[in-house]
Amino acid sequence: MSALVTIDLDGRAVEAEAGRPLGALLHRELNAVLRHTAKDGAPRGLFCGMGVCFDCLVRVDGREGVRACVTPIRAGMRVETVRS
Amino acid sequence: MSGPMRRIETDLLVVGGGPAGLEAARAAAEAGIAVDLVDAGFRPGGQYWMQDPTGAAPLSVQGEEGAAAIAKSQASGVAFHAGAEVFAAFPDRRVLANTADGPIEFVPRAIIVATGAHDRAMPFPGWTLPGVMTPGAGQRLAKLGGASAGERVVLAGSGPFLLAVAETLVKLGKPPVALIEARHTDLAIIAHLARHPGRWREAARLLVAARAIPERRSGWIVTEAIGDERVTAIRIAPVDRSGRIDRDRSETIGGIDALLVGWGFRPMIELTALLRCRHEHDPALGGWHCITDRASGRTSVEGVYAAGEVTGIAGAVPARLSGRLAGLSAAADLGADTAGDESERASLGEQLARARAFSDGLGRLYAPPADLATLAQDDTIVCRCEEITRAEIASAFAAGTDAVAGAKIWTRAGMGRCQGRICGAAIADIAAAETGITPREAGFNPPRIPLRPVPLSAVLEATRDGQE
Ligand code: FES
Numbered sequence: 227m228s229a230l231v232t233i234d235l236d237g238r239a240v241e242a243e244a245g246r247p248l249g250a251l252l253h254r255e256l257n258a259v260l261r262h263t264a265k266d267g268a269p270r271g272l273f274c275g276m277g278v279c280f281d282c283l284v285r286v287d288g289r290e291g292v293r294a295c296v297t298p299i300r301a302g303m304r305v306e307t308v309r310s
Numbered sequence: 311m312s313g314p315m316r317r318i319e320t321d322l323l324v325v326g327g328g329p330a331g332l333e334a335a336r337a338a339a340e341a342g343i344a345v346d347l348v349d350a351g352f353r354p355g356g357q358y359w360m361q362d363p364t365g366a367a368p369l370s371v372q373g374e375e376g377a378a379a380i381a382k383s384q385a386s387g388v389a390f391h392a393g394a395e396v397f398a399a400f401p402d403r404r405v406l407a408n409t410a411d412g413p414i415e416f417v418p419r420a421i422i423v424a425t426g427a428h429d430r431a432m433p434f435p436g437w438t439l440p441g442v443m444t445p446g447a448g449q450r451l452a453k454l455g456g457a458s459a460g461e462r463v464v465l466a467g468s469g470p471f472l473l474a475v476a477e478t479l480v481k482l483g484k485p486p487v488a489l490i491e492a493r494h495t496d497l498a499i500i501a502h503l504a505r506h507p508g509r510w511r512e513a514a515r516l517l518v519a520a521r522a523i524p525e526r527r528s529g530w531i532v533t534e535a536i537g538d539e540r541v542t543a544i545r546i547a548p549v550d551r552s553g554r555i556d557r558d559r560s561e562t563i564g565g566i567d568a569l570l571v572g573w574g575f576r577p578m579i580e581l582t583a584l585l586r587c588r589h590e591h592d593p594a595l596g597g598w599h600c601i602t603d604r605a606s607g608r609t610s611v612e613g614v615y616a617a618g619e620v621t622g623i624a625g626a627v628p629a630r631l632s633g634r635l636a637g638l639s640a641a642a643d644l645g646a647d648t649a650g651d652e653s654e655r656a657s658l659g660e661q662l663a664r665a666r667a668f669s670d671g672l673g674r675l676y677a678p679p680a681d682l683a684t685l686a687q688d689d690t691i692v693c694r695c696e697e698i699t700r701a702e703i704a705s706a707f708a709a710g711t712d713a714v715a716g717a718k719i720w721t722r723a724g725m726g727r728c729q730g731r732i733c734g735a736a737i738a739d740i741a742a743a744e745t746g747i748t749p750r751e752a753g754f755n756p757p758r759i760p761l762r763p764v765p766l767s768a769v770l771e772a773t774r775d776g777q778e
Contacts, residue, residue, distance in 0.1 A: 273442070
């Protein structure tokens with residue numbers, strides 16, 4: 227139904243369906259671990275899935291603090307995860 | 311992103327494109343009012359009428375119903391702004407929303423707030439582990455992402471929404487491995503349902519889905535999620551009818567990769583709070599909610615109406631009815647000729663009272679157990695954003711803090727990016743457990759602008775003038 231596009235995830239090319247939430251793709255590709263926290267270095271993943279909890283933060287095209295769960299997948303987007 | 315902000319003057323701004331907002335917008339537009347509708351979602355429909363973002367066929371009956379409602383709303387002339395997240399509102403009724411093309415400033419004569427709800431989460435050991443999510447997150451992964459939260463999913467918590475998520479996962483071919491409902495509801499729910507025949511078909515559908523789940527328990531609660539980098543097991547314990555947890559009879563369920571746990575919903579009151587509407591606290595309605603006149607949807611602030619879950623958790627049927635009522639009365643107050651709508655409004659009011667009686671009963675049956683606030687241990691993170699533990703929060707209350715807002719100043723809990731949307735109510739419950747004040751007395755964190763992250767330039771421009 228929808229177009230398959232390629233995005234850049236931490237330097238690797240990943241195929242994905244345009245328009246779907248980036249968070250859903252990352253949940254699968256990163257085995258649920260989207261980032262590590264600044265204070266404790268604890269792993270975090272999607273929690274609310276709807277933009278409320280801010281646990282799914284990644285960097286998109288250089289912009290910090292993007293909520294993956296409410297960001298639609300676009301062709302060529304560059305996604306970087308925050309790891310400790 | 312930069313440059314002058316788009317400005318839209320309109321008669322009526324509806325915020326939220328779920329069942330309440332769509333019905334409200336259509337009712338007003340059909341009465342001849344100029345209506346703009348902003349919705350943060352990928353496509354309108356809200357959480358209940360969620361639409362597949364790729365345009366694929368709906369996965370659920372709700373999706374089909376929603377597609378029809380969206381089409382009707384669109385045909386009525388409502389101007390839709392999808393993917394627009396409201397980040398500010400002012401007492402003069404200006405509302406700012408961010409979109410992919412930059413911010414828009416709405417200057418409406420009246421506003422209907424239909425912002426819905428989010429899952430009610432409660433902290434417990436391990437709840438920050440990846441793979442532990444709200445049931446709503448599981449539902450969105452399935453409906454928007456086209457994928458299950460995991461290969462072996464456990465559904466837990468309380469309430470009929472767990473069954474709705476189960477139904478979605480069954481349709482995806484990934485039935486949950488277990489359903490752990492905390493309440494002992496079987497007989498009471500049958501008695502309650504017996505009084506509302508209009509809901510039998512829906513109940514039967516959900517029960518069929520539940521039968522595909524191999525392990526179903528009621529009267530059990532998840533006390534801990536276990537794993538290193540992600541959840542791999544959970545501990546569960548029986549919980550009696552008075553809400554006491556019996557940890558001596560704990561069991562472990564291993565070999566899982568996702569836990570969806572939730573306790574119903576919380577009204578999303580940040581916008582009505584910014585607009586200074588009056589709110590009240592009632593556990594059976596999800597906690598803090600916006601007070602409205604049920605017959606008109608009017609809030610305590612002139613020109614501001616509210617409909618749906620933000621006025622107290624009740625589900626989609628009351629949301630539609632209250633949305634239509636609010637749309638009709640806003641249109642009348644704005645000068646539309648709605649004289650012929652009097653009898654319809656009376657009948658809507660009666661239907662709404664009946665529908666709310668059903669949902670209020672369900673809300674009481676599935677109220678979270680009394681011991682819920684005792685799940686979090688001293689070292690359990692309560693504020694996910696700032697990584698503040700229960701012990702730190704408890705010490706603030708021991709030192710004399712008596713409000714959620716005070717705990718925030720002492721500990722930073724609730725000061726992070728989520729603004730306490732996830733932890734605020736849990737902190738109030740912990741305050742109640744520690745000090746004996748009620749969750750109502752502990753209050754809530756007033757929302758701050760921007761409600762959601764926006765480019766700094768937009769905030770500067772928005773707050774430069776007009777704010778009192
Ligand atoms: S998962 Fe909660 S904001 Fe993305």
